[in-house]
Amino acid sequence: MVSPAMARWLQRRLQARGLVPRMSETERIALAAGDVWVDGDLFSGRLRLDKLLDEPYPELSPQEIAFLDGPVQELCDMVDDWRLWRERRLPRIVWNHLREHGFFGLNIPPEYGGLGFSALGQSTVFGKLTSRSLALSALVVIPNSVGPAELLLEYGTEQQKHRLLPRLASGEEIPCFALTEPEAGSDAAALQSEGIVYRGAKDELLLRLNWSKRYITLAPVATLLGLAFQLRDPENLLGRGVEPGITCALVPTTQPGVEVGRRHDPLGVPFPNGPTVGSDVVVPIDAIIGGAEGAGRGWRMLMETLAGGRAVSLPAQATAGAKAAARAVGAYAAVRRQFGQPLGRFDGVREPLARIAGRAYAMEAARVFTCGAVDAGRRPAVVSALVKYRLTELARQVVNDGMDVLGGAGICLGPRNLLGQGYIAAPIGVTVEGANILHRTLVVFGQGALRSSPWPGRLLAAAAEGRVGRLLAALAGHVGHLAASALRALWLGLSRGRLVRAPGELARYGRRLVWATALFATLADWALVRLGGRLKGHGALNGRFADALSWSYLGLATLRRFGAEGEQQKDLAVARWAMEECLARVQEALEGVLANFPGRFAGALLRGPCRWWLRLSPLGKPPADALGNDAAQALLAPGAARDRLTAWSWVGSSGALAELEEAFSLAVAVRPLVDQLRQAVRDGALPPRPVLAMIQEAVTAGLLTAAEGALLHEAEAARKRATEADSFSLEEYLGRFAQTRDELPPKASSAG
16 A cells, blocks of 8 residues: 555656646546547547447438428528628518527427427538528527527526526527637636625625626627626635636626627628626526536536537538538539630649538538437537537638639629638638637647547546556556557558458548557557656647547548448549548648657657658558549539538529529530530531530531520520629629618517
8 A cells, every 4th residue: 555645756756757747627627528439449549440330320300301491491591691791780580580480499408499409400400501691600500509508408407497498499588608708718717707606685695797708609689698707705605615616607688787789890790799798797696507506617517518519510510611612613613614614624623623522521421420429418529629620620621722713703792702701701610619729739639638548537537536556557558558559550550451341332441540540549649658748738749639630530420421321322432532631631640740759769760760651651642633533523513412412501592503503504404515516616617706606607507406506595694694793883882881770679678
């Protein structure tokens, strides 16, 4: 039996050498939040494809499909996104539709008046709205995401649930959640807002709140403010000490001292976002979520709800943006001509089209796969941070590629521009719900390494308890796991994964993915053994590990999607392209880890021979041009493959997108006729002129029938309409931001 003094000495020595990190209580809570899911398999280095490819891949319920085809489609049709950008607010009819059809209660169970949709159902609704208008989707995402309703469902008292959830579901209350402060952004635990517990004149317990928050979506129009603050109880009236800690409460914005209404302007995207200030706001103690029992539990509440909720909202918006871009850009490339040919026939254009198609496929795979975990009752903390970070980054890259293809049609804003506003808004998803730099360099690998890896969590627990025997056993187990992972990675590397059992047409990519995760686990274990707690300070190295982990997860999700959808042959080229990019990106990330690993001796071994061996025997290489051409074809022709790739994207019956869709269908139908005319020009049967000018001559010469000429004329007229650019008179240009008189609905009464 080791004495307590010896235990403390050993713990201090391990901390001094950096093998056991020092952690604050808020860090411990964040680390413990949520569940370990497939991230545990990725960190173990023993990826079992047979098990993971049987993980839930959910489907929408009939009720959810009816809602998407009905109220959601109607809502998208009634919103004019260009008008919304000019007038900066939604018409009253849109607010009424949102309330009438329950858009504010998607996640609230029917017993409280909500729709009780699954995570997949909510995600798909968010996505379809995003494909029409990001500003519109924000109004629906926030009430159904991490905020008052979610917190009440998980932690509220029965009285709070029955009083507030029906009002939230019906839209009588418009909620927001105020966390970010001028001095507490990514470091959200550094809150300075405070609430003081005191006894009122009638001997009741009250809270006096003071806060200053910013970047709060829906704050300018909210009637119910969710608030995170530091709770102080000088007289220990709650029996939890004088500093219970971070607490969450619900405050009606009609309460004296509450200031809302001022607005930020997030890159011009017209959704309500702004600061809120509270000065000596007095509320009863039962304003705390969970009542007095919830005092000091706010940080745990937020971390646990984020562990699942972050997997739903922003990944849905990012994926929807990529799918909408894929649909519009592919059609435009088939319709728009340069040098007498559709843009889609040029290899230089097919290259970004392949990236758009492949990434949209992988993003949708990750979205659905992750929602399946949430619907199965899991809260995959590491995976939710991973998909938020990776999918919002990919959305930004997809929209950049789309803008390159659209050219002038992408940079001239107006009602016909199908991508410009998404391009402007792309950094918003990258920034909110935890900046991607934070996720990449600290959360994804840092939390995953300590939570999902088999031994570090036990090491931390033993160190915290001062259990020397357990601590030494955990150290020995960690070193043993490192040795086993290294041998497995070596064996898989020498065999190039060929001995791994993997199902389906993408089996070779599955085998490479197993090999990749073994190598990742080996390097992750070595980093933890070599650097320990000091790894927290190596943000760039953490980021490369996070890149490898996130691309591995996208590869796994892509395998799952292709199998779950019946291995559709028309999707094979896109799925192969996505898998090859995933593996190439893992290769790139792990090369970066090896090239930058610190240390004089072991580091030199990794930077030199190990790095060169990985280059000589790579996990993957970027997709070849021939495969890219095949993948791009999925966007250049109407059909089931294009529809699956862009499923649940909004397409209206009128407007610029509808005109483009019509022109696209006609352009594909008349393509053989256009090629026939081009051949006639090469043969000297027709003079070289624009297609429209050749039609009548071709009909007269018998090269086209009258019906073919009429169809070609219709297609050319549709093509011209679809490729027109917006222009404005001086008065229209200067008056683009004129205010509308259609005011917002009056605010609901106090929830108190």
